Amino acid sequence: MSALLELDGVVKRFPVRDALGRRAGAVHAVDGVSLSVAQGETLAIVGESGCGKSTLGRLMMNLITPDAGSVRFAGEDLVRLSPAAMRARRRDMQLIFQDPFASLDPRMTVEQAVAEPLRLHRIVPRGEERARVADLLSRVGLRPELARRWPHEFSGGQRQRIAIARALASQPRLIVGDEPVSALDVSVQAQVVNLLSDLIRDLGLTFVLISHDLGVVRHVADRVAVMYLGRIVEQGPAEEVLTAPKHPYTRALLAAVPGHGVKAPPIEGDVPSPIAPPPGCRFHTRCPFAEAQCRIIQPELTGAPHAVACLLDGRLPPVRPRPERLAGGERLRRLQSFFRAPAPPTGAQP
Amino acid sequence: MTPALEVVGLTLDFRQDGRALRVLDGVSFRVDAGRTLAIVGESGCGKSVASLAVMGLLPENATVGGAIRLAGRELTSLSREERRMLRGAEMAMIFQEPMTSLNPAFTAGEQVAEALRLHQGLDRAAAFAEAIRMLDRVRIPDAARRARQYPHQLSGGMRQRVMIAMALACRPKLLIADEPTTALDVTVQAQILALLDEMKRETGTAVILVTHDLGVVADHADEVAVMYAGRIAEQAAAATLFARPEHPYTAGLLGAAPGEGERGERLASIEGTVPDLRAPPRGCRFAPRCPFVISGCIAEPPPLAEVAPGHLSACWRAPLDTVLGQAA
Numbered sequence: 001m002s003a004l005l006e007l008d009g010v011v012k013r014f015p016v017r018d019a020l021g022r023r024a025g026a027v028h029a030v031d032g033v034s035l036s037v038a039q040g041e042t043l044a045i046v047g048e049s050g051c052g053k054s055t056l057g058r059l060m061m062n063l064i065t066p067d068a069g070s071v072r073f074a075g076e077d078l079v080r081l082s083p084a085a086m087r088a089r090r091r092d093m094q095l096i097f098q099d100p101f102a103s104l105d106p107r108m109t110v111e112q113a114v115a116e117p118l119r120l121h122r123i124v125p126r127g128e129e130r131a132r133v134a135d136l137l138s139r140v141g142l143r144p145e146l147a148r149r150w151p152h153e154f155s156g157g158q159r160q161r162i163a164i165a166r167a168l169a170s171q172p173r174l175i176v177g178d179e180p181v182s183a184l185d186v187s188v189q190a191q192v193v194n195l196l197s198d199l200i201r202d203l204g205l206t207f208v209l210i211s212h213d214l215g216v217v218r219h220v221a222d223r224v225a226v227m228y229l230g231r232i233v234e235q236g237p238a239e240e241v242l243t244a245p246k247h248p249y250t251r252a253l254l255a256a257v258p259g260h261g262v263k264a265p266p267i268e269g270d271v272p273s274p275i276a277p278p279p280g281c282r283f284h285t286r287c288p289f290a291e292a293q294c295r296i297i298q299p300e301l302t303g304a305p306h307a308v309a310c311l312l313d314g315r316l317p318p319v320r321p322r323p324e325r326l327a328g329g330e331r332l333r334r335l336q337s338f339f340r341a342p343a344p345p346t347g348a349q350p
Numbered sequence: 351m352t353p354a355l356e357v358v359g360l361t362l363d364f365r366q367d368g369r370a371l372r373v374l375d376g377v378s379f380r381v382d383a384g385r386t387l388a389i390v391g392e393s394g395c396g397k398s399v400a401s402l403a404v405m406g407l408l409p410e411n412a413t414v415g416g417a418i419r420l421a422g423r424e425l426t427s428l429s430r431e432e433r434r435m436l437r438g439a440e441m442a443m444i445f446q447e448p449m450t451s452l453n454p455a456f457t458a459g460e461q462v463a464e465a466l467r468l469h470q471g472l473d474r475a476a477a478f479a480e481a482i483r484m485l486d487r488v489r490i491p492d493a494a495r496r497a498r499q500y501p502h503q504l505s506g507g508m509r510q511r512v513m514i515a516m517a518l519a520c521r522p523k524l525l526i527a528d529e530p531t532t533a534l535d536v537t538v539q540a541q542i543l544a545l546l547d548e549m550k551r552e553t554g555t556a557v558i559l560v561t562h563d564l565g566v567v568a569d570h571a572d573e574v575a576v577m578y579a580g581r582i583a584e585q586a587a588a589a590t591l592f593a594r595p596e597h598p599y600t601a602g603l604l605g606a607a608p609g610e611g612e613r614g615e616r617l618a619s620i621e622g623t624v625p626d627l628r629a630p631p632r633g634c635r636f637a638p639r640c641p642f643v644i645s646g647c648i649a650e651p652p653p654l655a656e657v658a659p660g661h662l663s664a665c666w667r668a669p670l671d672t673v674l675g676q677a678a
Contacts, residue, residue, distance in 0.1 A: 048535035155623060185392035186562065190606035190617035197616070212536065215565075219608035219617070256540035259565025266544070267537055269491075270505045328593055328604060334674055335598070336605035338641035339618040 003036040003072075004174060004206045005060060010034070010069035012055055016275055027274045029055040031230035032069075034301075037174075042200060042207040044221035044238065046214060046253070050274055051227040057176045057210045061093050062086060073174070091121040094167035098179035100159035104151040110137070110162055111147035117169040136165040141195060157188035161195065168199070176208045181216060193219060214257050218242050223305075226250045229274055229282040236306030244319060246308040249283045251319055262319045281311065289316060352422045353380040354523045354556030355404065359416035362396075362403055366411065371627055373399055375580045376416070378654070381573070383523070384550060386557040388571035388588070390564065390603075394624055395577040397560045401526045404558075405443050406433035421523050439469040442517035446529040448509035452501040458485065458512045459497025462519055469520045484515040488545060507538035514545060521553055528560040543570050564607050568592055576600050579625050579635040582654055586661040596663035596670055599636045634666065642667050 010033045013026040030052045037043045045053045058064045062071055062078040071078045073089065081089065094117075097103040104113055114133045118124055124132045134144035140161040151159060160180065167175055180196070181189045197220055200207050211217050217224060217238070224242065225235035226249065234247040243262070245251045251264035265288040272278055278285050284294040289312055301309040310316075362374035374396045381387040389397045402408050404418055406425065418425045420441060425433065437443075445451050453461060462481035466472045472480060478497070485493035488511040501509055510530060517525055527546060531539035547570060550557050559571060567574055567588060575585045576597065584597035595601045605618025622639045625631055631638055637647040646666050654664040667673050 048537065157623075186564070186603060187392060187606045187620040188623075190608070191619045191621075193608055194616050194619055213608075214536075215608040252537055256536045257565065258540070258543070258563060258570070259568040266540055268541070270507055270538065271535070328595070331671070331674065332593075332595065332601060332604060335595070335601040335670060336618040338598075339602045339605055339620060340616055 002039055004039045004074060005037040005208070006070075006072040007036070007056075007060065008034050008070045008072070010056075010059055010066045010071060012052075012059055012064065012066050025275050028230045028277055029274065030059060030066075031277075033227075033230075033232055034069075035225055035232065035235065037206055037208060039173075039206055040204050042209060042220055042222045044209040044211060044217040044224045045227060046211060046217055046224060047227035048212060048253075048271060050229075050271055052230040052274070053210045053227050054178055056227070057095070057178050057208065060174075060176055060208060061095055062089075063095070091117070091123075091170035092172050093174040093176070094170065094172040096160075096163055096167050096175060096177040096180045098182050100156060100163045100183070101151075103163050104159060104166075106151055108151075109147065110142075110149055110151070110154075113151070113162060114147075114166050114169055117166060121170045123170060132169075133165075136169055137162075139168065139199075140165045141191075155188070157184055157192060160184065160192050164192075164195065164199070168203070172205070174206045174208070176210065178210045179212070180209070182211065182213060189216075196220065214242065214254065226253070229271065229277050231282060231309065232301055233283065233310070234306075234308045235301070236303075240306050243321065246306065246313055246316070247283075247310050248287045248289050248312075248316065252286075252288075255322075260322060263322050264319055281309075351382065353419075354383045354385075354421060355558070356380040356419045356422075357400075357404065357416070358419075360400065360403060360418065361415035362399055362408070363413045363415075364411055365413070370413070372630075373580050373627060374403065375630075377577070377580075377582055378416075379575050379582065379585065381524070381556045381558055383556050384554045385572045386547075386550065386559055386570060387573045387575065388559045388561060388567040389575050389577060390561055390567055391577035392562060392603075392624065394579075394627075396580040397577050398528055400577070401443065401528055401558060401560050404524075405437060405441060405526060406430075407437075407443070435469075438465045438516075438522075439520050440522050441524040441526070442520075442522045443526040443528065444510070444513045444517050444530050446532045448506070448513045448533075449501060451513060452509060454501050457498050457500055458504065462497075462512065462516045465516055465519045481515070481519070484519050485512065488512075488515045488518075488549070489541075490515075505538075506534055507542060510534065510542050511545065514542075514549065518549055518553060518555065522555055524558070525550075525555050526558045526560065529562070530559075531566070532561075532563075539566075546570070564592075564604060576603070579630060580627060581635060581651075581664065582662075583636065583665070584663045585654070590658075590661055594661075596657045596661060596668045597636075597665045598640045598642050598667070598670070601670070602639075634664070642670075642673050 012030040015023055016025050018024040047053045059066055111133050114136055115129050137144050142161050181192050221238040224238045225232050228249050234250045252267040254262045255264035267286045269286055280295045281299050284290040299309040299311045301307045358378050360374055360377040363370040363372050391397045403414050459481045462484050463477035466477040466480050482493050482497045485497055490496050490511050531542050571588045574588050574591045576583045578599050583599045602618050602620040620639050625635055633648045633650050634652050637643045652664045652666045654662045657663045657668045
């Protein structure tokens with residue numbers, strides 16, 4: 001598989017100013033990230049608030065310009081593209097946000113919102129717009145009759161479907177979803193996760209999922225990259241990273257997920273400030289295994305396909321899975337199988 | 351033993367534009383000292399208003415019916431002033447966003463001390479000293495210094511620790527935690543939930559944990575009540591509920607939570623949306639979305655009935671083994 005998206009040594013800092021407007025340091029939001037996403041692959045970027053995952057997502061889309069490094073899409077360095085060439089490129093990449101209330105213009109009907117990218121990128125002739133919007137709406141599980149309605153008439157889950165339809169309109173190759181299901185209730189979240197999985201498979205989309213929810217990640221990702229304070233600390237095949245994590249931070253993260261995960265020493269305290277990240281390994285201030293060298297040497301991400309940035313790699317105790325308290329067994333699986341089939345119409349006899 | 355809290359047949363109506371909207375419809379539960387009852391459900395199921403009703407924190411346009419007994423004492427007949435004096439002393443609540451519950455103009459220590467002065471009659475100096483001790487007990491490092499800091503100088507996890515210290519300062523009989531960790535990162539969430547468990551063991555307070563997160567329930571609750579559209583759908587010991595749910599909604603909810611099962615397998619999807627409480631279904635409120643629905647479900651609401659010792663389900667088709675038997 002060839003890489004559709006390749007980041008090399010990407011750095012992004014945001015200046016911080018004091019009360020008088022003088023430069024007082026910088027937030028090291030993304031600090032030397034290299035990764036690649038293969039055509040048709042789903043890569044999840046996980047981490048806690050402030051780790052830089054959302055900034056990384058915006059860098060991937062070239063919505064913000066990196067201070068250093070390159071972002072290559074289909075072999076082309078986006079940072080060096082002219083504004084006109086970049087605008088043309090935009091149709092190939094779309095972003096879905098967490099909050100479907102904020103991402104849809106309240107003054108546009110559903111039809112106008114979904115048709116806008118069609119028109120902008122001249123996807124279909126004017127006369128075919130309406131039919132294409134109807135196609136897109138049914139594709140995301142909405143009745144085409146809803147096209148004349150306004151965003152406020154829809155629930156959060158329906159709005160996220162509209163946002164997905166709008167993202168699909170330009171026929172993109174890459175979709176970046178920044179916490180796309182985090183604001184939804186669990187039953188609605190399941191509907192949207194199922195929809196995204198279907199679309200990724202059916203349309204052969206390349207998908208970057210930015211999420212703090214390891215359950216969702218485990219469900220959809222082929223590969224996982226774990227970020228901490230602006231750097232990738234571990235990346236590899238999803239199954240391996242999530243069941244046999246190597247980095248102490250990944251272990252602690254998985255141990256902290258309620259209900260399932262791995263057994264690992266918990267970590268204390270809060271994430272240090274990204275304005276003055278700790279020297280050496282950025283996790284050493286909270287790492288239960290840290291040694292003297294960890295405070296001085298910044299570890300590189302090494303190994304393939306499962307890579308880790310830890311000086312103690314290979315010397316840490318093996319992780320054990322926790323008993324799955326949420327696992328319900330065969331009876332529950334049979335009950336749930338009825339939900340996967342289309343529900344009978346109200347009033348029908350079983 | 352008298353339960354720390356017993357709620358029987360709780361109803362709640364909001365008057366709105368001359369009409370009454372029934373948001374809780376006969377909710378009953380109990381929680382014993384030193385135990386955690388989780389109330390789970392999705393947005394709008396009534397789990398948060400149920401806890402506000404118990405606390406007596408509802409707005410003027412709310413009418414509460416049924417009984418709420420704290421250690422055997424009926425609360426619904428008390429005056430507003432009597433209810434106010436109970437809050438902070440015998441019952442306390444912590445919320446999702448500690449920043450909105452803390453007063454930005456007072457230091458962390460002053461806010462913990464206020465409860466102690468008001469309810470335990472300590473003088474200013476003694477209350478502040480006790481506040482520092484409480485902040486230390488909720489594992490705030492360097493508590494004496496932190497006690498003199500304002501909320502905006504503390505991290506989200508630290509603020510929630512201050513809230514817990516405030517809530518438990520007077521050793522209440524009941525602590526209600528409404529989505530206490532939803533705004534926090536997962537590693538901080540783990541710390542806060544572990545702290546709540548530890549404080550519960552130490553003080554013997556009864557805890558009601560209101561949450562949408564089934565993983566949190568599995569790890570931290572003794573008993574679980576699942577709510578749907580203003581009613582309790584199912585209630586059981588946590589381990590039983592996860593292993594053998596007896597309400598279709600619970601089974602669907604468990605299947606909808608990603609992270610279980612095979613990667614890429616479709617999640618159980620509860621089709622449709624929650625009913626509009628202005629016009630709820632006449633029978634079982636889950637009937638329009640239930641794959642096991644029969645005509646009886648639409649005609650009449652099912653009572654919350656025991657299907658096994660200590661295991662209650664409001665479903666005409668429970669126990670669900672019979673449904674599976676027919677389907678096989």
